[in-house]
Amino acid sequence: MKKETRILHAGSHPERFHGAVNPPVYHVSTVLHPSVAAMETSGKTPFEGMRYGRFGTPTTFALEEAVAELEGGHRSVATSSGLAGITGALMAFLKAGDHLLMVDTAYFPTRKFCDDVLSGLGVETTYYDPLIGGGITALMRPNTKVVFTESPGSLTFEVQDVPAIAMAAHAGGAIVMMDNTWGALTFQPFAKGVDISIQAATKYIVGHADAMLGVITAATPDLWLKVKSSVAAFGHSPGAEEMYLGLRGLRTLPVRLRQHAATALRLARWLEGRPEVDRVLYPPLESDPGHDLWKRDFSGACGLFGVILKPAPKAAVDAMLDGFDHFKLGFSWGGFESLVIPTTGHSIIRTASDWAPAGPSLRFHAGLEDADDLQDDLERGLERLGRGG
Ligand SMILES: *Cc1c(COP(=O)(O)O)cnc(C)c1O
Numbered sequence: 001m002k003k004e005t006r007i008l009h010a011g012s013h014p015e016r017f018h019g020a021v022n023p024p025v026y027h028v029s030t031v032l033h034p035s036v037a038a039m040e041t042s043g044k045t046p047f048e049g050m051r052y053g054r055f056g057t058p059t060t061f062a063l064e065e066a067v068a069e070l071e072g073g074h075r076s077v078a079t080s081s082g083l084a085g086i087t088g089a090l091m092a093f094l095k096a097g098d099h100l101l102m103v104d105t106a107y108f109p110t111r112k113f114c115d116d117v118l119s120g121l122g123v124e125t126t127y128y129d130p131l132i133g134g135g136i137t138a139l140m141r142p143n144t145k146v147v148f149t150e151s152p153g154s155l156t157f158e159v160q161d162v163p164a165i166a167m168a169a170h171a172g173g174a175i176v177m178m179d180n181t182w183g184a185l186t187f188q189p190f191a192k193g194v195d196i197s198i199q200a201a202t203k204y205i206v207g208h209a210d211a212m213l214g215v216i217t218a219a220t221p222d223l224w225l226k227v228k229s230s231v232a233a234f235g236h237s238p239g240a241e242e243m244y245l246g247l248r249g250l251r252t253l254p255v256r257l258r259q260h261a262a263t264a265l266r267l268a269r270w271l272e273g274r275p276e277v278d279r280v281l282y283p284p285l286e287s288d289p290g291h292d293l294w295k296r297d298f299s300g301a302c303g304l305f306g307v308i309l310k311p312a313p314k315a316a317v318d319a320m321l322d323g324f325d326h327f328k329l330g331f332s333w334g335g336f337e338s339l340v341i342p343t344t345g346h347s348i349i350r351t352a353s354d355w356a357p358a359g360p361s362l363r364f365h366a367g368l369e370d371a372d373d374l375q376d377d378l379e380r381g382l383e384r385l386g387r388g389g
Contacts, residue, residue, distance in 0.1 A: 003069075003070070003072075003185065003254075004185075004254040006069055007066060007069055007070050007185075007250055007251070007253065007254070008251055010065060010066040010068075010069035010070070010250075011023075011061070011062040011063060011064070011065035011066035011069070011247065012062060012066075013062070016058070017058075022244075022247070022248065023058055023059055023062040023244075023247070024058070024059070025059055025240045025241055025243075025244045026057035026058055026059045026060075026240055027240055028050070028053040028057050028240070029052070029053040029054075030052070030053070031050045031051055031052055031053065046232075047225075047228050047232070053237070054232070054235065054237045055232060056078075057240065059240050059243050059244055059247070060078050060238070060243055062247055063076075063078055063215070063243045063244075063246050063247045063250075064076035064077065064078055064215065066247055066250050067199065067201070067205070067215040067217060067246075067250070068217050070184070070185060070205075070250065070253070071180070071188075071189060071190065071197050071199070071217040072188045072189070072190045072191060073189070073190045073197060073217035073218055073219055074217075074218055074219055074220050074221060074223075074224055075217070075218060075221070075224040076215050076216060076217040076218075076224075077215070077216045077217075077218075077224070077227050077228050077231050078213065078214070078215050078238045078243055078246075079213075079214040079215065079216060079231060079236050079238055080212065080213070080214065080236055080237070080238045080239070080242075081200070081202060081212040081213065081214050082179075082181065082198070082199065082200020082201065082202050082203070082212075082213070082214040083107075083109050083110070083113075083200070083214070084214050084236055085198040085199070085200070085214030085215060085216045086107070086109075086110050086113070086179060086198050086214070087113050087117075088214075088216060088227065088230065088231045088234065088236060089177055089196050089198055089216045089227060090113070090114075090118065090146065090148070090177070091230055091234065092226045092227045092229070092230035092231070093145055093146050093175060093196075093226065094118065094121075094123045094145055094146060095121075095122075095123070096121060096122030096123065097122060097123075097143060098122075098123050098124075098143055098144075098145040098146075099123070099124050099125075099126065099141050099143045099144045099145065100114065100118065100123055100124070100125045100126070100144070100145065100146050100147075100148065101125075101126055101128050101136065101139055101140070101144055101146070101147045101148065101169075101174070102114055102125050102126070102127050102128070102148045103127070103128060103130050103148060103149055103150050103151075103153065103160065104127045104128060104129060104130055104153075104350050104351060104352040104353045105130045105150060105152075105153025105154055105155070105156055105158055105350070105353070106148065106150050106153075106154060106179070107150060107154040107179060107181075107200075108154065108347065108349065110148075110150070110179065111127075111349065126139055126352075127351050127352040128352050129352050129353040130151070130153050130158040130160050130353060131158060131160070131161075131353070132165070133160075133161040133164040133165065134161070134164040134165070134167065134168050135168075136165050136168045136169065137168040137171070137172065140168065140169070140172035140174065142173075144169075144172055144173075144174045145174055145175070146174055146175055146176075146177055147165060147166075147168075147169035147174050147175070147176050147177070148176075148177045148178075148179075149162055149165060149176065149177065149178045149179070149194070150178065150179035151178070151182070151183070151187070152182055152283055152290060152294075155306060155343045155347065155348050155361075155363055156281060156306065156348065156350075156355060157281040157282065157283060157288075157290065157305065157306050158289075158290055158353075159283050159288075159290025159291075159293040159294045159297075160293075161293055162176075162178065162189075162192045162193065162194065162297065163192045163193050163297070165193075166192065166193025166194060167193060170193070175195040175196065175223070176193060176194050176195050176196070177194070177195065177196040177197070177198065178194045178196070178197050178198065179198050179200070180194075180197045180198065180199055181198075181199055181200040181203050181204075181334075182302055182304060183298060183302075184199060184203070184204045184205060184253065184257070184302065184334075185204075185253055185254060185257055185299075185300070186257070186298045186299045186300035186301060186302070187297060187298050187299075188299075189217075190217075190219050192297060194219070195218070195219045195220075195223055196216060196217070196218055196219070196223060196227065197216075197217045198214065198215070198216050198217075199214065199215045199217075200214055200334075201213040201214055201215050201246045201249075202214070202332060202334070203332065203333055203334025203335075204249075204253060204256070204257060204260075204302060204334035205246050205249050205250050205253060205334075206242075206245050206246050206249045206334070206335075207249035207252065207253065207256055207334060207335060207336065208245070208249060208335055208336060209332065209335030209336070209337060210245060210335075211239075211241070211242040211245040211246065212242060213238060213242045213243065213245070213246045214238075215246070216231070256336075256368065257300065257302055257303075258300070259368055260302050260303030260365075260366055260367070260368070261284070261300055261301040261302055261303060262371075263303060263366040263367075263368075263369075263371045263374060264282065264284075264301065264302070264303040264304070264305055264364075264366035265282070265284050265285075265301070266371050266375070267305075267364070267366055267371070267374060267375060267378065268280045268282040268284070268285055268305050269285065270375055270378070271307055271378065272285065272287065274382060275310075276309055276310055276312070276382050276385055276386065277307060277308070277309060277310065278308045278309060278310045278357070278358040278359055279307075279308040279357075279358070280305060280306070280307055280308075281305060281306030281307070281308070282301075282305035282306070283298070283301065284301045302334070303333070303334075303365050303366035303367065304333050304334075304363070304364070304365050304366075305363070305364055305366075306343065306361060306362065306363050306364070307361065307362045307363075307364060308357040308358060308359060308360075308361050308362075309359040309360045309361070309362070309385070310358060310359045311358065311359040311360075312359055312360055312385055312388075313388060314360070315388070316384070316385050316386075316387070316388045317342060317344075317360045317362075317385060318342075319384045319385070319387070319388075320381040320382065320384045320385040321340055321342060321362075321381070323380070323381065323384050324340060324377055324381055325377050325380075326338045326367070326369050326373060326374055326377045327339060327340040327364065327374070327377060327378075327381070328340070329341065333363075333365035334365070335365075335367070336367055336368045337365075337367045337368075337369075338364070338365060338366060338367035338369055338374060338377075339364070339365040339367070340362060340363065340364050340365070341362070341363050342360065342361070342362055343361045343362060343363050344357075344360045344361050348361070
């Protein structure tokens with residue numbers, strides 16, 4: 001059975017809920033136990049079944065089961081945001097004296113966590129070039145515990161050779177983590193050597209810009225228990241409604257993603273041919289430097305891509321962005337709506353790789369609006385850019 005079919009029903013157990021197709025939203029803190037003996041028994045396996053709201057409810061378990069199916073891993077742990085998933089996974093495996101290899105193109109708040117929090121806890125981070133591949137062996141140290149990947153890279157979209165990195169990391173005794181938010185459904189992390197995959201479910205899984213949610217998935221029972229124990233120790237407890245929205249969004253993920261990707265490819269190709277544009281950063285484009293790796297490792301794409309304009313004054317770029325009808329200015333992505341952000345300047349920090357765009361850079365999310373309408377919006381935007389603001 002195809003994954004697209006399996007995730008329609010993954011984690012749902014109508015027989016437990018009077019036949020209801022979707023699991024109910026459990027609003028729970030206290031769980032009542034029938035006897036002291038039952039309380040003691042549940043304490044022996046605190047993460048199985050209902051013990052206390054913070055450890056999980058049937059809504060949690062349904063979401064976690066469904067995302068594990070999506071990712072192709074052993075089992076998942078839900079968190080209150082994508083960033084909480086990333087920090088929760090890192091904290092489960094790093095302690096004072098350990099070394100972390102972090103991809104230079106990581107989501108910026110991930111980088112900030114390494115610099116501001118992990119450093120204070122005695123964990124040393126080395127950033128590495130996203131295109132390093134098997135060359136990461138040279139950066140491995142005896143105390144390197146985690147190699148963290150994100151592919152394509154945040155804002156600049158470099159595709160990583162995850163299987164080569166994973167092989168080198170494992171040879172050096174480290175585990176491999178991946179922020180797989182862009183590759184939801186289309187990149188199978190565990191088949192490519194990843195041990196822990198994190199989804200910012202806020203993006204495509206929720207898919208409607210109305211909830212914050214993260215999910216960590218582990219390759220094996222041992223890794224899962226480490227993640228779950230650590231996340232539980234920190235007291236993370238994602239909201240019941242949010243988990244339900246994640247589960248609901250997941251059911252339509254394949255059909256939404258196909259549309260997002262088709263529209264993005266059409267817009268990316270069109271933008272590539274425009275005189276105002278220097279480069280389009282979207283691995284499905286044949287012209288993209290990461291295209292071959294993307295084709296080898298991904299079964300599809302999503303609606304998120306970057307654009308580097310030819311040199312232009314800031315006022316002209318601002319006029320282009322301010323005047324869009326459909327591409328709204330806002331952070332996040334993966335919802336039904338088209339979005340754009342300027343990425344020039346301090347929002348892109350690179351210390352281990354080169355980033356020298358010819359002109360201003362932007363990030364677009366192609367939403368579910370009609371592609372003709374979106375292209376017209378871009379065309380009018382490029383006219384504003386040409387008029388100079
Ligand atoms: C948005 C994002 C996150 C963080 O997710 P939140 O739910 O906003 O905390 C992590 N990684 C990537 C690649 C993202 O785009």
